[in-house]
Amino acid sequence: TYLLIRPLVPMAVAGITLLAGIILIISGTLPSSSSRLGLLRDIVPMPIIEISHLLGSIVGILLIVIARGLYRKLSRAWVAAMFLMVLGLAASLLKGLDWEEAVGMGLAITLLIIFRSAFYRTDSVSVFRLDTKWLFTCAALLAAIFWVGLFAYSNVEYQDTLWWQFAFDADVSRSLRASFVISVIFLGIGLHSILNKRGAIKQNQVISNTVRDIIAQSPSTEAQLDLLGDKSFLVSEDNIAYLAYCDTGGSLITRGEPIGDETSGKNLMWQLRELADRSGKRCAFYAVSSKYMETYLDLGLSILKIGETARVSLKGFTLDGPKKKSFRYAHNKAARDGYEFSVVKKADVPKILPELRGISDAWMKSKQGEEKAFSLGYFDETYLVNFDHAVLRHSDTGGIVAFANLFQGANQHELSLDLMRYDPTGPKIAMDALFGAMMLWGAEQGFQWFSLGAAPFSGIENRELSSLWNRIGGFIYNHGENVYHFEGLRSFKQKFDPTWTPNYLASPGGLAAPKILYEVNSLVSGGVRGLLR
Known part of the structure; x- marks a missing residue:
């Protein structure tokens, strides 16, 4: 009783x-x-x-x-x-x-x-x-x-x-x-x-060797974002799974689902839910797949679709076809103008960091933007030295005009990138040339997939009988171009004929979901002002 x-x-x-x-x-x-x-x-x-x-x-x-x-x-x-x-x-x-x-x-x-x-x-x-x-x-x-x-x-x-x-x-x-x-x-x-309004609790976490080992063994490239050091970690007792999350002050929010063993991952999800309950905070899982759908429901959470992730099969990948015309043109023009693609191993990345910093600062200034976080990487030396880097440089001068850090999943399952920046004073085709060259390189190396990342609010059914959330999400996707190029981003990725998989938010229901999304935006962009920039 x-x-x-x-x-x-x-x-x-x-x-x-x-x-x-x-x-x-x-x-x-x-x-x-x-x-x-x-x-x-x-x-x-x-x-x-x-x-x-x-x-x-x-x-x-x-x-x-x-x-x-x-x-x-x-x-x-x-x-x-x-x-x-x-x-x-x-x-x-x-x-x-x-x-x-x-x-x-x-x-x-x-x-x-x-x-x-x-x-x-x-x-x-x-x-x-x-x-x-x-x-x-x-x-x-x-x-x-x-x-x-x-x-x-x-x-x-x-x-x-x-x-x-x-x-x-x-x-x-x-x-x-x-x-x-x-x-x-x-x-x-x-x-x-x-x-004394409650705000996000800054992390600056030291990443343990256990977490690094689990990331190295993960076929998913999403796990490598956790090397940013801006999240806390729950690690399973058997050291074969972890869960990365941020504390916003009112919620504990994960970026993605558990990494590592599935059974241990489910236990970590319950641990996070219990930790949030003891702290009087909400618990949410952001940008997750359907893999743990049953567990989210068992946790008493509601499921909302927040977009889709695009992945391109690299088996037999080429730049042929009308949809890839701009990438093919950029790839060929870069070669004619004396630019060449190469991959700098992570051991050699510290040598080129000053040059990459200059490119990144110039790119940020040209975009009049601010660095993001949480679900997106930012230029930080201690973060970037964890990865090989794809670069486009002039064969005569050796000067780099564009770069991207490479996420490489275990067993060559998946290839992706995080930061991709170019010199605004360099060739206009640098970004497309680098992008196409990375995908061709991945195919040559035997990677199975190339992840193009997420397209927010993509694939949400906006019909008369849809849920209120779907109608709001569909409206933002169709009419939010002045704030964020939702439809343009999906159209860009669609050029590669990708396989689309849904992204979900698992959170408490009712008015908690909009609060969670606002807190996620604060973690990523620092609030509404950051989103607009």
């Missing part, structure tokens, strides 16, 4: 805590019972009554704030609630013998003790930090309570001296002081929440 009701406990306790806070503030705003105050007059000194009255109101606003933490099952919120409930119980009795409030506090304390195990999550963020929605909700709630107080004392003419009246029957003065203190505390909490 306990296991059945346990999921409902945080919601119920949060509601009770919120109600207790509201009652304490209303009680501090409205006139006290004169008969009960009369009983306290000869027992409790007036300063104690004044302090208890103010303390009750302070406890009330703090209980309202930490109710959100209890709803999120935070352990520290439970500790804070216990402390505040005890103070609230004492304040209720000392400020006016409000035994009904005290009994309610006592029952709430009993519930907190009984269901202590339901509040198990740990989070480094303060329990007094609120999100925007909760801030506005609390502000509206307090405004309504203050209006009730103003209505209750509408027959009393305001005077400055009211602030300094201390007497057993000075209800108006106590209400004014309590309202002021509550407002100051709430303003402080609001500023604290805004100034």
Whole structure:
């Protein structure tokens, strides 16, 4: 029975805590019972009554704030609630013998003790930090309570001296002081929440030899993006699988699916889901295939199609055919103009890094863009020395005009690239020439596939009876050319007659999916501004 009701406990306790806070503030705003105050007059000194009255109101606003933490099952919120409930119980009795409030506090304390195990999550963020929605909700709630107080004392003419009246029957003065203190505390909490807004946790991870070994043994080139060092890793106990993820502050988001052994990978997916739950965060798997579809559903996640990945078979690959005309032209013209293609082994890459840096900086400046991350690589020496590089250079001067780092899957299963940049002052055909030469080289080396990467929102069915997500995704794909060349990117890749496979996002359902996608965009581009650049 306990296991059945346990999921409902945080919601119920949060509601009770919120109600207790509201009652304490209303009680501090409205006139006290004169008969009960009369009983306290000869027992409790007036300063104690004044302090208890103010303390009750302070406890009330703090209980309202930490109710959100209890709803999120935070352990520290439970500790804070216990402390505040005890103070609230004492304040209720000392400020006016409000035994009904005290009994309610006592029952709430009993519930907190009984269901202590339901509040198990740990989070480094303060329990007094609120999100925007909760801030506005609390502000509206307090405004309504203050209006009730103003209505209750509408027959009393305001005077400055009211602030300094201390007497057993000075209800108006106590209400004014309590309202002021509550407002100051709430303003402080609001500023604290805004100034300490939760953001992505920067990683800068040291990549273990175990992870490097698993990547080297993976036939998929996608795994090699994890050498960026911008992600955290969950590694299986048997050291034959890992899962790379980023912590955005509100979510743990993977880039792709587990790498390595499938059974160990499934266990890692559950570990990440449990880690996210303990931390009070969402869990999502971004840009994944259908391989672990059953596990995503078992994890309680929803599946959304976010695009397609293009792969070209390199068996018998050539640049022949009308669709590849521009690449064939660039390949031949580059040869006539004295440019040659070569692959620089990763051991020799440090020697050409200064030249590559100059090309990369000039390319970035010409595009007026910014480096990406997470699912895309960026120019970083410690990252690039992990790979062989394809370069296009002039045979006479030896100067490099274009380069790309090569992703090479195990057993020559797949070839791909990450960074591909060219000198803006060099030949205009440099990019197409390098691209075509890489694919021809891959075919000569015996690679089975060449991955062209993803085409966002491609292949999403946009029909009248499609889901809302499909209709939104289809609209963005068809009408988002001014922001990002969605359709143009797919058309470019279609020239190679690739095999398209779907890409998915596995995330909590409802409004969580748009939040996850926004957080992914922040990881990749730094927000909406970065996407536009």
